Amino acid sequence: MRPVMRVGLGYDIHRLADGRPLVLGGIAIPHPKGLSGHSDADVVLHAVIDALLGAAGAGDIGQHFPDTDPAYRQISSLELLRRVRAIIEQRGCAIANIDTTILAEEPNLSAYKPAMAKQIETALGLPGGSVNVKAHTFEGVGLIGRGEAMAAYAVVLVQEVGR
Ligand code: MG
Secondary structure, eight states, X not given: OOOOEEEXXXXXXXXXXETOOEEETTEEEOOSEEEOSSSOOXXXXXXXXXXXXXXXXXXXXXXHSOTTOGGGTTOOHHHHXXXXXXXXXXXXXXXXXXXXXXXXXXXXXXXXXXXXXXXXXXXXXXXXXXXXXXXXXXXXXXXXXXXXXEEEEEEEEEEEOOO
């Protein structure tokens, strides 16, 4: 029988604020500002989570981890990602690959991309090479270009393997 493949798309944006650690793809990155939000505001993992939930037909991040719930205050998004792994496995989905693009004016993220990919692979129990991380600036334009926010996109392909 032909394998059933499902695709998912994720997107997230958070504002930058003083006095917050910058965490992207589960990696702490030295920077004068960090992303503000209820959890650690890791836009990369939030985009990956929404892509995974989308591929599995399991709704979105806000449904599973509402930002009105004090249980998720300051929580590491790696923990949320691990919980999403369980959700999609329960739905009989195996991840084929994940691709993500970060939009951030600064700092330069080149040196951190392999570590981010590794963090995501580890949290999801995936072999090396399953996750690809890319980063772009916004050419000085708009909210992201002025360094007021960062955003991320993710796409994921999963295969239905049955439960
Ligand atoms: Mg978010």
